[in-house]
Amino acid sequence: MKFAFLIFKYFPYGGMQRDMLRTATRLAEAGHSVDIFTMSWDGQMPGGNMRVHVMPGKGWFNVQKYDDFIRQAQARIKREFSVDLVVGYNRMGGLDVYFAADPCFIERAHKQRNWLYRLTPRYRWFQAIEQAIFSPQASTQMLMVDMAEKAVFQRWYHTEDERFHYIPPYLSSERLQLHDRAEMQAYLRKAFNLPAQTRVALLVGSGFYMKGLDRAVHALASLPADMRQHFTLIAIGQDKPAPFIKMARKLNVSENLIISRGRPDIPQLMQGADFYLHPAYRENTGLVILEAMASGLPVLATASCGYAVHVQAAEAGRVVPVPFEQATLNKMLAEMVSLTLSQDRQLQVWRDNGLQHARKLMTENDGDAEAKIMLHLAQQKTGSSA
Template sequence: MRLAFLLYKYFPYGGMQRDFKRFVEECQARGHQARVYCINWQGESLPGIDLRLVPVQAWSNYRRNERFLDWVQKDLESEPVDAVIGFNKMPGLDIYYAADSCYLDKALNERGYLYRLTPRFRHFARYERAVFGPQAKTEILLISATEQAKFERHYHTPEARMHMLPPGIAADRRAGPDAAQRRAAKRSELALSDDEGMLLFVGSGFIKKGLDRAIRALAALRQGGKSLQLYVVGQDKERRFRRLAQQLQLSEQVHFLGGRDDIPDLLLAADLLVHPALDEAAGIVLLEALVAGLPIVVTDVCGYAHHIAAASAGIVLPSPFQQQELERALSDLLQPERNQASRSAALAYAEREDLYSMHRSGAALIEELVLRKQGGQSE
């Protein structure tokens, strides 16, 4: 099959981008050709793909998106493919991978009336409806039951077009027999003493993932006499968060590491993952931490938070968010006995649950959906 994959922006450290990469690789391994359309690509290209960088610019993101789609559709008319698979919501997709949360739900519940009069709102609402509207033809690969319920409530999307995938954790995220040695080596590299606690924050999108909440919690825990360091991993603008750390006299305790390739070892080195997100369709890092045996504090808005609760691998904070509850949860989960119990529970859950087959299952489903489409067209 000739498959076209559409993504506005690729960089190596985003959760959706990593899923994109693994889906492309899985489809290639099954013998299919992969053509990729992208406005911006950071990092090395993927072996064997036909990468087509779309030369569009605009003064706004929504206008840039429209020009991207116009360019891609014209290119596809001249060189057709068997299916168009999108990782961003837009018209004309055969299959959409739903890594993003429901835009309309956020616009209605978190934005005012005037926002919903803007061209930006009209664009993103229209592009989302083109995927989820009841008359649309796009097949949807879902990763979050929470977000599925929102899409169904707002768009009445037919159930037959909604396909839930299992999680897809990479094997290198699991704690192996050398976990203790890797933990000690990484903590030594970070110059962490045995009596210092290490909080880890992972996510490109610091505002959305709640980094300010994590930094404020660190300040409160410091006042309680705890020796803690916060390590921030992710590719995003750091200035406002560095300034917040400075204002709270935490400049020496908050460390910005940027995008990293050593996340598996950082997960082993840490004592706790803090993920107080404001909005998160799934949150792959939650399951990566779980299979590494790292206790987690997470808000209940995250699609994968239910796994943390089911595993007893940490603490899920209820909505509406309360800063004091985050601080109390971190303090409780850093207690040695509670921390060790959560680690053991997480590793046991990782052994018994399917947290690994998303991309293999998803690629097989893509084949099935494309064949079904081709069969329907030939009738």
Template sequence: MKLAFGIFKYFPHGGLQRDMMRIAAEAVRRGHRVTVYAISAEGEIPAGVKLELLPVSGWSNHGRAKRFAAALRRKFEAEKPDLFFAFNRMPGADLYFAADNCFALSAQRHPALVRKLLPRYRTFLAFEEAIFAPQAKTVILYLTPGQLRDFQQVYHTPAERFRLLPPGIPADRRRPEHPEPVREAKRREFGISADEILLIQVGSGFRTKGVDRSLRAVAALPEELKKRTRLLVAGRDSGNTCPKLAASLGISNRVIFAGGRDDVGALLLAADLLIHPARNEATGTVLIEALAAGTPVMATANCGFANYVAESGGIVIPADPFEQETFDRELAAALSTPGRLEQLKQLAIDYGAKADFYRRAEAAVDYIEEAAHAGNR
């Protein structure tokens, strides 16, 4: 088949982008032709996948999104792909990868007049409705039960249009038989001594991921515990807000901002605990990656994959409302209670050894082929 994948921006360290390229690589492996269309892109793409940029102008994200959707329509009139698989909300999709939570539901936190008047809300609400309206035809690949509940609550989308995807991470994220050499090498790379506790947070978009919450929690640790605790932040962010916050909290020497990384699996083996106090997180693939590596997790309950954290014996922090003091207290207890960190780690190792986290790309391509055979276009 001739498949068109659409995404606003491609960069190699985004969770959505990694999912898309794994699905594209699996589709190519099965003999399909895949072209990824994007406004902008950086980094390598899998062999056999074609990347075509459709640069559009505009002062705002929603303006560029509208122009990109229009450019795709014109492109598809000429190219005539068999199926269009959208990885961001946009009209005209045969399949949609629901990496984000329901926009209409989150927008309800703002006044109705604001939602009606601001072009950003109007645009993205219209794009979402084009996918989820009862009369639409798009097949929706969703990731968590909470997404299904929310989308059906708002749009009354027929249940038969939803397909649940399992977690999906590369098989090389499994904890190796002998992790110690990797762990020791990565800790040496960042100057982490054997007796220091290494916390890790992974993700791009620091405010959404709650990096500021993590910084405040580290700053709130008892002084002696703080002296032997380090936080490594792996991911990209616009601006310098979090490094400035770390400086103002007096913990710059306890925090490493490592930028986007290609060695997340090794970093997770080096860490003693992953913390992820996100404000909004449809899934949280890194939570699964950590558990596969045998690294325990502390995350907020609003993460789509928080259920896996709970099942693994990890720590789930209430998110609605989130209380910084609760997070601070739970983190300090996990790090200071004798034997607690070792217990959490063993639980994560045992859970990760049994879990199957590796079939998302295969399942997604199964659904692509199912849609084609059903004559979805």
């Protein structure tokens, strides 16, 4: 079978990007061919049955670049490639399959933005693209990492049930390759030039604003001075740090905040931290939450993240309820920091619970689920059994 994967940008530390490359790799290893079309590729190029085609979009604004890239990619696929299935990892028209890593756009636009935003060209473009995927007149199949979001899409677009396909969470085996905790604690503190006694929370992910780094900085500023003295928040990801550094300076907590670009040693850093902080505004999943649990990290997350339900189910930390209140996050962060400073037994209970839950999740998806569904859909479309 021949597959075309379309994704706006690839970088090695994004959750959706890693899902895309893993699925492409599984299909290629099974003897199928995968052509990946993207606006930019940051990282090592894959080989074998996988080929990457970089096609930068043209335009002054992002939506213009996206639109140009989609037009270029789909025209080239039609002209030069004979593919059995076109898979998109971002919203765009002309797809056979859409990997729904992001929550419903129009829902957020109505609940989190004012009416003026809904008059902008950006809103109109994304709403039209989303409708082209989910409307009953479309035939695009959806791979859902969070079936709770299915009801949201159906409320706006009345999409048929049979077009949704659920994918269980996936954790790579390397996430459960635990090292000596004391060694990892020393490794993290050496990596960021921190004193050995410093207690550390991690926040990882591209898009610091959506991940709630501003909320985290405000919560950091709310801690008593004596508590902050031995505590540092480390944020790692692909985003511009300047606004958050400025915020930390204004709130007099710049000495307690470190912001770093994406790194390849996240599993080791997670095993060396004291807890994981993820106060995101909204996320379909939040795979990094499960990765933290698999690393033995207690988690403090917002309930607006799809995978926060696993923190609650496993009793592996605390979850800030919705609707979000900064005061609640402030209080929970203070409790977490207090537990780490005193090395309370509760931390070990959360660690053990999270690890056990992560191991259970690994038995439900060995990493092949997405590839198997795509292969089945390609066979249905072509009438093939190959």
